[in-house]
Amino acid sequence: MHSKSIKPKDSSLVSYYILCFLRVVLVFVPQVGYIHPDEFFQSLEVMAGDEYGLEVTRTWEFNRTFPIRSITIPYFGMKLPFSALRFVSMYSRYYFDVNLRGSYVTLVFPRLLMVLLSFVNDWSLRKICAAYGLQNQFRLLTLASSYVVLVYSTRTFTNSIEMAICSVLLYIVSDCMIHSNTVIYQREFLEEQYLKARNNIEKVKLFKLRMSLPSHSLNKCFLVATLCVAGVFNRPTFFLFGTPLVFHWLLRGMGTTMVSFTDFNIRMIALVLSAIPTLIFFIVVDSLYYGYLTPAELEHLDVGINNFVVTPLNFIRYNINPENTNQHGVHPYYLHLLVNIPILFGILGVIAVLSFAKMIYRFASNELANLPRAQSFVGLILSTIFFPILMLSTINHQEPRFLLPITLPLILLHAQKLQTGFCSSYPFKKRSWLKDLLYDYVLCSRASSRYLLQVWYLTNLALTLFYGFIHQGGVYQLAAHLSRQMDIRSSTTHIHLVTSHIYSMPQCFLDIPSTQTLLVNPENGQKYRRGKQFFLYEYGSMELPYLYHKLKLILDINEMKSISENQKYFLYLAIPSSLAEELNDVFHNRTTALIKHTQIAVFYPHLSLEAPPKLLGQHLCGINTDPDETQDTCPIYALDDERNPYSVTRILKEFSSLVHQLGLVLYRVDVRKRIK
Structure with missing residues (x-):
């Protein structure tokens, strides 16, 4: 009987340690998913640029005339470790020919620091449970299995640091x-x-x-x-x-x-x-x-x-000033409570919101004896969860990551309900078939053992894959590819990159020396700055006909420079593959412009919500991302497909079409030669 009592605890701890190991492994894989530009541009982009003297994008938040971001924590938490890494890299390159300045190390090293910081949350949870005699095995397992910890807490967000503090x-x-x-x-x-x-x-x-x-x-x-x-x-x-x-x-x-x-x-x-x-x-x-x-x-x-x-x-x-926050997006006041909490915490977030609603109902019904005392531990946890949520809801710009700090108190208070159910007894005064269904499949312990835990694990697995590897996953791969290409290309060749319908690309992964650094020629003592080699044009979600005109303008300017100044250049376009066929049509319908685009590479997986994949109306068996590929290897109008739209062959072709849309295509744009 004693062995049976400790077996669940031991299995929970084993699963917890496996998930902790997975948390570290996912950093080294690496996760190519891109949650939000702030994970790079509020820390990594600036610190890597300062330490290595790179050409980077310093956002308006670090404007020296009106800075709104403190540099102290990024400086001591990231710049100094980068300095130590640079010192080690000198010896690793000299003795072992190992370069620690590549795009992979620039991505992984800060995340390794963040994953070490993330274990502060685990330590705090364990200490709180020990102090109050709470069961900690399942709470630790719930924390470690949350995609908030597996993905968000390992990224260089200020919100992740806020969560640890x-x-x-x-x-x-x-x-x-x-x-x-x-x-x-x-x-x-x-x-x-x-x-x-x-x-x-x-x-x-x-x-x-x-x-x-x-x-x-x-x-x-x-x-x-x-x-x-x-x-x-x-x-x-x-x-x-x-x-x-x-x-x-x-x-x-x-x-x-x-x-x-x-x-x-x-x-x-x-x-x-x-x-x-x-x-x-x-x-x-x-x-x-x-x-x-x-x-x-x-x-x-x-x-x-x-x-x-x-x-x-x-x-x-x-x-x-509401006018300033309006520029970053205006959201309804209920977004945090009804949308962002379920997005971050899944079924556990729904349980927390229902518990809060139940507490409000008891307060309105004057059932004060059933409410927790203000100075109690439960009162502390409740106020830690819902006070910031309600206050942040008054701000018109709301994002899920703003709520990361409530992760630990929410798991402390509600994680056990994934096992025991929302209610220990029938909560309704009168019975009905609808209330019985709600109790049996949502609220009681039987529902937990059947569904709640399964929903918790499946949703966190799906969101880990989505935010960790699929969402905007081609942006880092694009930067790493361009970094390798720029090492091969001559330093006198200009690289022009146009992007559309994707997030901003962090330039620190390109490892380009800064053009703002003042250098001195050792031979004559003359001071100079490097000439700009890489030019980035980010056009957001611009419509493709307008994007075509931008490409035409950039190409014309560079063609004139190539003739007058003998300046070599390459013009590239990066766009989600879900827009590939529409882009081909735009280029095809403007033959008089004499511009062609050639596919260089496709980076998978990549999903841009700015250009989501189309489920219907696309080329079956794959999107034609290469405009030069004219041979049709997939007969989309095959007789069997027309007669039987539910055939296995057609379903497989539809699936292949969907998969081909989950990519980021890199094109080279050139002047089309006239045919005499």
Whole structure:
């Protein structure tokens, strides 16, 4: 019987360790999926450009006149490791002829740092469960099997760093709460026994015991303050995630005879004072990086208020204006609660929303006895989940990744319901067949054992494949391909790349030296800058006829330069394969322009939601991405297909057509020679 009781725990832990190993392996595979441009352009693109002196795209957020992104955490968390990698790479290339500057290393190395940081969430979960006596095996398994951890937390998002900081702060606050409750209970017990003591010997003994109790009021104050400052500078929205945590840290023991409102004020003052050193550190580092403050000014103490920049304030000033956030997309207020939570957490997110709705119903029904206490651990977790969600919902721009920090508290509170069901008993007052179906297939433990866990694992597997490998998966492969081609091409040859219907391509993977770096000729001491070799034209989701005119214009300009300046060039176009046949039609219908496009490569898998694959009306048995391929190897109008649209042959051809649309095609665009 004892072996049976530990077997489920052991199997959960084995599965958890396998998933942890998979988390690391998926970094090295690598994941070519591309979730959002911010995973590159808010950290990797800037830091790789600074450390290696590369030609990169510095987004408006790092504008030196009005910077809204703190550079401190990326600098120490990524630039310094890149510096160490560059030092190692000198010896690896000299002794082993191994290059650590390729596009693969540039992609994988920062993600390796992030995957190490992601295990902070696992550690925090384990420590919280140990402190409160919670079963941790299944919660760890739920965390490790979530695609949020497998994909999002291993990417260089500021949201992933925010998630790790929130997890650590949640553990610290929850640990401080249980420590304070224990000390207060012991102190009250000893105080009661002291008053009941009949002689001085017992009173002295009880007094000594009471005085020997550890202090708790300012427990880990400096650590809490440091994490809060780091979280706000990493991403100012941390203020919304950290507020309920800090509030519960300040509120510990309130309402007892041992803790008064004076203690609350003392804690608040101590927290503010403890935050000052870290605050100064972040402000000084940011000010030095953005050029507001120079080492010479520090040395001579010639420093004024204008020498400092506070990036979180700039962030708030920018985002508080609805016109600015409208430029990034306007979303309805219910998007986080009803859409983004289910997208991130699947069936677990649905359970969390239903639980919140149930709690609101009890509050409206005046069933206050069934609600968790504000100072309880459950109250802490609930406020940590739903306070930031409700506050972020008031902002008109909403994305799923903004909610990453609620991952740990949500799993702590609701993961067990994947096993036990949403309800332990029939929740409705009156029975009906519809309510019985809802209870049997959604809410009860039987539903969990049959469906909920299966839905959880299948949805996370599918989303790991989608965001990890398919979504915009050709962009990195395109950059790696161009990087290899530019190593082969002459440095005097210009490369022009036009992209459409795909995300922005990070130029750090191309490993092109910066044209902004001032160099010195060792022979004559003359200063110079490198000439621009790579030109990128990103046209978003431009309609193909207009895209054709852009290509024609770029080609005409470069043809003139090739004649007048003898400048060699190559013009490339990268576009999803789902648009290949439409592009062929555009080129074919404009024969007078004398432009041709030749397929160079197709990168699979790649799915652009800006150009989703067409399920019907496409060439069966494959999209014709190569305009020079005129032979029809797939008789799409075969007699058997027309007579039987549900034949195995036709279904296979439809499937092949769909697969061929999940690619990114690279074309070379040239002037078509006239035929005499």
